[in-house]
Amino acid sequence: MIGYFGPAGTFTHQALLTLTDAESTPLATVARVLDAVRAGEIESGLVPIENSVEGGVSATLDNLAAGTPLVIVAEVLLPVSFVLAVRPGTRAEDVKRILTHPHAYAQTRDWIDQNLPWATVTEGGSTAAAAAAVAEPDSTFDGAICARVAADLYGLDCLATDIADNPDAVTRFVLVRRPGELPAPTGADKTTLVAWMHTDHSGALLEILQQFAMRGVNLTRIESRPTKKAFGEYCFSIDAEGHIGEPRMRGTLKGLHRICRAVTFLGSYPRADKVRPKIARGFTDAEYAAAEGWIDDVLGRAPKER
Structure with a gap:
């Protein structure tokens, strides 16, 4: 059983449907x-972790960092595109009252002003709940700004599609499980971790970043998050290109473990966009293997003690 951040009809639900059609439950x-x-109530769970417009999802980042360890095994990238869902037969000029989630309204405000300037907007609990409310026969609302999956779920027509003030907005979701066997390296992978500083001092972040830079590992996301233990005390949530099964990433994690108070490993998994990293000369698996072979050869030729 897979769980997801619900209710049914949300963007998380829509993202899940692109990943699997297995039995699922909203939470x-x-x-x-x-x-x-x-x-162990569910085998895995899908939650949002990052939005290209609003940044990291703090509820997900903080829970993964501080709770009993879980690992990410897959990710989904979903373009943020809304629809105007209405009861069948409703015309644009009939849409006087719209219901939607505050974040959805923030991302469609300009479109509403340009296309439905006479309409008033009420902000509610979720886009899915907005669709459910509009679907009621005696609803006081004429339309909902929601995900297409919500319109389909509640039998509504899409009066307008691809509603978004920022057409390039994307939300990233991650599928998490309890620790176990990791996905095999694909060559286009991502590793997520949290690095906890020993102390807050000049150059503390630089020390962490050097572990990546000196091994040619590129970061795709880094965010400071409060540890919630003392004011001004932060840890760093990081996504990096590569898999723990690769020597350069394994060396990076070992280096972080040496210099940090703690390192929370949150998984190595295939990138949803399948983009392969550009690995600089000296950092490929073959070059690491050649260097290890050279060291073994040197040690094998060293004089033996008598």
Whole structure:
């Protein structure tokens, strides 16, 4: 059973449908999804982790960093595109009252002003709940700004599609499980981790970044997050190109383990965009293997003690 951040009809639900058609269940919060995975109530859970417009999803980042360890085994990239869902037979001029989630309204405000300037917008709990409310026969709302999956779920027509003030907006979701066998390296992978500094001092972040730079590992995301233990105390949530099964990433993680108070490994998994990293000369698996072979040869030729 797979759980996801619900209710049914949300963008997380839509993202899940692109990943699998296995039996799934919606759960009320990100924390509830992750705790259910930890407790063994569900095999895996899908939650949002990053948005190209608004950045990291703090509820997911903080829960993964501080809770009982989980690992990411897959990711989904979903373009953020809304629809105007209405009851069948509703015309554009009939849409006087719109219901949607505050974040959805923030990302469609300009479109509404340009296309439905006479309409008033009410902000509610979720885009899926907005679609459900509009579907009621005696609803006081004429339309919902929601995901297409919500319109389909509640039998609504899409009066307008691809509604988004930023057409390039994308949300990233991750599928998490309890620790176990990791996905095999594909050559286009990502590793997620949290690095905890020993102390806050000049150059502390630089020391962490050097572990990646000196091994040719590129970062795709880094965010500081409060540890929630003391004011001004932060850890760093990081995504990096590569797989723990590769020598350069394995060396990076070993280096971080030496210099950090703690390192939380959150998984190595295939990139959804399948983009392969550009590995600089000296950092390929073959070059690491050649260097190890050379060291073994040197040690084999060293004088033996008598």
